[in-house]
Amino acid sequence: MTIFEEMTGLAVRHGAINLGQGFPDEDGPAEMAEAARSAILSGANQYAPGQGIPRLREAVAAHQERFYGIALDPWREVIVTTGATEGIAAAILALAGPGDEVLTFEPFYDSYGAMIGLAGAEHVTVPLRAPSFQPDLAELEAAFGSRTRVVVVNNPHNPTGAVFGRDVLARIVALAAEHDAVIVTDEVYEHLVFGPRHVPVASLPGAAERTLTISSAGKTFSFTGWKVGWVTGPEELVGRVRTIKQFLTYSSGTPFQEAVALGLGYPDSFFEGIAAALKAKRDILAQGLEAAGLDVYRPEGTYFITADTAGLGFDSAVDLARRLPELVGVAAIPVSVFCHPEGAGRTRSLLRFAFCKKEPLLHEAATRLSRLAELV
Structure with missing residues (x-):
């Protein structure tokens, strides 16, 4: 079983918001x-x-x-x-x-x-x-x-x-x-x-x-x-x-x-609009992660945001990822799975969250994540 399957399964089991897999939750034009x-x-x-x-x-x-x-x-x-x-x-x-x-x-x-x-x-x-x-x-x-x-x-x-x-x-x-x-x-x-x-x-x-x-x-x-x-x-x-x-x-x-x-x-305004809307979504999720006490690295592109869990005392983001769906009702993916063994050690405290979701869902995820520091 891949980490993606595992996190999706945990999200389903605990009714968590799945910010692990990178796909939008609404259709395009x-x-x-x-x-x-x-x-x-x-x-x-x-x-x-x-x-x-x-x-x-x-x-x-x-x-x-x-x-x-x-x-x-x-x-x-x-x-x-x-x-x-x-x-x-x-x-x-x-x-x-x-x-x-x-x-x-x-x-x-x-x-x-x-x-x-x-x-x-x-x-x-x-x-x-x-x-x-x-x-x-x-x-x-x-x-x-x-x-x-x-x-x-x-x-x-x-x-x-x-x-x-x-x-x-x-x-x-x-x-x-x-x-x-x-x-x-x-x-x-x-x-x-x-x-x-x-x-x-x-x-x-x-x-x-x-x-x-x-x-x-x-x-x-x-x-x-x-x-x-x-x-x-x-x-x-x-x-x-x-x-x-x-x-x-x-x-x-x-x-x-x-x-x-x-x-x-499509006209330039379409492409500019999707980037602007996504940037707003990025900031919603970033605020929740920052409120949780995580070090957040706001991306300059894509629809993924990376946060460092070390500030909360977690040496292994894999361990936290497995606890998150039950702990706060949000699922994420550890960055170490995108690395060879040496790189996995270097990135072991990093989590990736996808923010290509509807704004109300992101607000709810941000609220849930903001309570993380109180629960660990």
Whole structure:
């Protein structure tokens, strides 16, 4: 049983508010849902082209140029995947194998480690430490070597909520070029940032020719169950991803692709609005955690917030996570589960909470959490 299953089970047993798993508790735009429904009724129910329906590929290319000034050929440099997770899997399996090293930051989204293992490559990590969760540039440089084939950059970062500075991104690009490595970016939270607009790695000088950019509709539009993602980049690299992808799912979600194409064309005000609403939710939960006596690291992006339980005398966030549903009626996930053993020791007192929930639920969770110090 994974920690996610365990925490969900405890939440159900104790009637707790589940802030462990990262999915919204309300649907995205009704217009997009209606577009999917209309596509189903009009017969868009068979296999989509393996590369994705043309309308969505064109919409992805238009989105990248509109927001970031990145020009793409939708026929050669865009491929639609079954969520970002398939894009990540296909990219790692296409680019790395036995004897290679794949570098990620730690804590890391759990599928990275699994895919690197399936590829037979070695997983090398660079630690992210509180309070900023920005990598140390000397440690970053030391992690590169002659066997580094792929660098996975999750920015904005899950689970810490960090948004990497331009200096960090530029150094990644320079080191990847020096070691002839491919950069694979996981940018699913690109529109869920609370400061300046997101900076894609591919938009930096010298990056485009060696970068595969991955994103998806799930986080931006709150339709995580649709599983529609995409990979963009140079034709040769996208072609290698497509070769693997065709033996994973081939294609998926034909009517959902139609609806996502619609959503990507929404005005800037839509994307600004979802970020502003999420920032307000972040602050609601942060206040409850701070009232509980926890050290809270307010994220600059994503919908996850990290808190340190050491101030309440807990050396192990895993232990507290197992007690929280019964103690105060809230479930969370220990950050250590996103790490290798050494990283787990470094993050052993940290808990991750998801705040992509309705505001009344977050207010109630904050109230419950604020009583934590009295109960432990």
